[in-house]
Structure formats: structure tokens, C-alpha cells
Amino acid sequence: MTYAMALTALADPTRRAVFERLRSGPVSVGEIATDMPVSRPAVSQHLKVLKDAGLVRDEAHGARRMYEVDPSGLAELRAWLDHFWDEALNAFKAEVELPSQPRRRKKAR
Amino acid sequence: MTYAMALTALADPTRRAVFERLRSGPVSVGEIATDMPVSRPAVSQHLKVLKDAGLVRDEAHGARRMYEVDPSGLAELRAWLDHFWDEALNAFKAEVELPSQPRRRKKAR
DNA sequence: AATTACAGTAAGCCATGACTTACGCAATGG
DNA sequence: CCATTGCGTAAGTCATGGCTTACTGTAATT
16 A cells, blocks of 8 residues: 555655656755755655655665655556546446435434 | 645545545535544545545535535646656656766865 | 534644754765 | 765654534524
């Protein structure tokens, strides 16, 4: 159930900014931090959350660590969304074909 | 920028449960609440957040209010995801074609 | 009209989590 | 080697937000 972690990870604005910073390609932690209003450790912590959610990969390049988008987490999220989308549409279609008459309220006991 | 609100809304587990409860079709607030471990006002508050994010619609049916999935919010989220997906893939492709040599660190000033 | 069902709002409590500073540790360079 | 750069982790602070218990309001039933 990784899509839940992905949603949680992408909910925070700062963390989303970190994630979107990686759209253009691999970047190091320090490089991200200098462009942002938060400290470098904060960026590190955000990257950890993103990594645990499968949204980000890291690779040691000497003393630096390069982070990049990991498509697997995104795929998981997309799959959940698509599945939900289909089910919602089917429910809607079924409702049109078989309009449920307004249900009576329960009688007072 | 509604996709941000959608992500925030879907991050909370309870709220996501409320949302997923609507997959099978329109349900009233009280109906949702009886199936859940939280109080009815809590459900109401969650529905408000989902509604503000464009993920849910409500319709007054007598004294009851029926809630159902609003595809527009989902569409917004899907669009953002797809766009991100494409950009990440392009960045990856560009990186392969034009491998950036490991950048030297800045000299101490 | 009075009562009861259904739902939204207010106010307050409390846990989660996002941030900071301080520290520890590996890798590079003089 | 010693200093410096780059990064992760620890610990503590503080705000956000999710939940509960009132209550207010509206629609339906008798």
C-alpha cells in the first residue's frame, strides 16, 4: 500500500517543492537546499520521506548524493488513481441506468 | 492550483476512507459515519475538505445530503501526475543522451 | 405546532510532524 | 594527515490539523 505513503509525502508543500525540483534531472542535497527557504537538514528529511514512499532514488557520487525521481512510486499512484477513476465512472453509469428511488428514512423506534 | 488541495485532502487516512466509501455511489453523511470509527461531525469536516478540493459533490435530498465523487478534482490530479511523469521521463532520456560529467565542487572562497 | 432525524459549525484538546541547531561521519584536497 | 565539504541523525520546539462534545438550524412526521 505504497500509494498511501506517496500521497502523504506529496501533501506537504515544501516536500512537494523538493520533489518538483528533481523534474529537470538529478540534483544533490545541498543544491536543492540553497534554492529553498529551509535548512539543508530539512531537505534531507524530506528526501528520506520521499525515498521511503518510492518517489525518489539516490546514488552516491563521491561525497555527494544525487537524488532523482523514481518512476515506480509515481506509477503506483497513477495506478490507484486510474482504478479509482474507473470505479467512480462505473458507479455513475450504474446510477443512471438504475436510478435508486429516494430512500425513506428509518421510522423512529 | 487545485491539485495541491487534492493531495492534501487525500493524505489523511480517515479522509481517504471517507472518499473511497463514495466509490460505490452516492451516500449520506450519517451512513458514512455509522461505518466508521469516528464521529459524524468528523465525517462532515472531512467532506468539507474533500469538497473544497473539488473531489466531492453534494446534493440536498430532503433533510439528507448525498455526497458523491466529483471527477473534476480527480482529473486535475491525474493531469498533474501525467505531466510530471512525462517531464521526469524526458529528463531521464536527456540525461542518457547527454551525460553530465560529474561536476567539480566549488573551491573554498 | 411539537418532536425527531439529519447535518453543519464552534470551541477546545492533543498528537503528529515540519523545522531548527548541534553533532557525527565519510570523502576529497592541500 | 588535517581541514573542509557534503550529508545524515538526534533532540527539542512549535504550529497545524484531526477529533470530540456541545450547539444551532432545517426538513419531515404526526
